[in-house]
Amino acid sequence: xxxxxxxxxxxxxxxxxxxxxxxxxxxxxxxxxxxxxxxxxxxxxxxxxxxxxxxxxxxxxxxxxxxxxxxxxxxxxxxxxxxxxxxxxxxxxxxxxxxxxxxxxxxxxxxxxxxxxxxxxxxxxxxxxxxxxxxxxxxxxxxxxxxxxxxxxxxxxxxxxxxxxxxxxxxxxx
Numbered sequence: 001x002x003x004x005x006x007x008x009x010x011x012x013x014x015x016x017x018x019x020x021x022x023x024x025x026x027x028x029x030x031x032x033x034x035x036x037x038x039x040x041x042x043x044x045x046x047x048x049x050x051x052x053x054x055x056x057x058x059x060x061x062x063x064x065x066x067x068x069x070x071x072x073x074x075x076x077x078x079x080x081x082x083x084x085x086x087x088x089x090x091x092x093x094x095x096x097x098x099x100x101x102x103x104x105x106x107x108x109x110x111x112x113x114x115x116x117x118x119x120x121x122x123x124x125x126x127x128x129x130x131x132x133x134x135x136x137x138x139x140x141x142x143x144x145x146x147x148x149x150x151x152x153x154x155x156x157x158x159x160x161x162x163x164x165x166x167x168x169x170x171x172x173x174x
Contacts, residue, residue, distance in 0.1 A: 001059075001060050001102075001103060002058070002059055002060075002061075002062045002063065002064075002100060002101065003031075003056070003057065003058050003100070004056075004057045004059075004062070004064075004098075004099065004101075005054060005055070005097075005098040005100075005131060005138075006054070006055045006067065006071060006095055006096065006097055006098060007052065007053075007095070007118075007124075007127045007131075008022050008023070008052065008053045008074075008095055009039075009050045009051065009052040009053075009091075009093075010050060010051060010078070010092050010093045010094060011041060011047060011048045011050040011051070011091065012091060012092045013092050015050070015051040016036065016051060016170075018078050018079075018092050019093070019170055020170050020171075021074075021078055021093075022077075022078060022093055022095055023170050025070075025078075026055060026057065029058055029062070030055055030056075031056045031058050032056040032135070033054075033055050033056075033170045033171075034053045034054040034055070034131065034133060034134040035053070035133060035134075035164050035165070035166065035168075035169075036051055036053050036164075036168040036170060037051070037052045037053065037126065037129060037162050037163060037165065038050070038052075038162075039052050039125070039126040039162050039163070041090070042124070042126065047090040048090065050126065051168070052126045052127070052130060054098070054127065054130040054131040054134055056134065063102075064097070064100045064116055067097045068097055068113070068114045070095075071095035071096065071097055072095070074093065074095045078092050078093030079092045079093070080092055096121075097114060097116065097118065098121045098127060099116060099117040099118065099141055101141075106141030106142070108141065116141075117140055117141045117143070121143075122140055122143040122149050122152075122155075123155060124158075125155050125159045125162045126158075128140075128150050128155060129150065129159060129162040130162075132150060133164070
């Protein structure tokens with residue numbers, strides 16, 4: 001069994017619809033979905049606010065690379081266009097593979113295309129806050145408890161800008 005934590009975000013178009021579509025695209029392996037959080041843009045303040053969420057996935061046959069393939073398929077279906085000139089630019093949908101476990105053991109990989117755990121997840125309140133709310137005992141491999149990471153100086157300063165939007169849900173309204 002492999003388990004993965006994926007981060008979803010977007011700040012262009014119908015942000016909520018884009019996140020809902022991503023959850024549907026991820027399919028039957030979705031185990032749990034966090035609440036929806038609104039966050040300021042990271043790295044480029046001259047763009048709209050993001051909606052973010054975290055998804056816990058299980059699949060008995062998936063590899064770490066399969067999670068990346070699924071993430072990219074969601075982005076493509078969501079109209080994501082990558083701009084190499086704007087790494088932190090606006091986007092309809094961003095799906096990042098944060099961490100993967102195979103049979104309960106964390107997958108550690110330094111492949112530039114899929115570094116696991118995600119090399120900056122421990123610095124991102126917009127990933128850690130929803131993940132912690134969804135799974136209070138979660139641990140980011142190589143970095144420790146998510147709860148403790150939220151208290152580190154750089155992340156703690158960003159937590160105030162991460163706002164739960166309880167009126168929004170990733171459950172389809174169809």
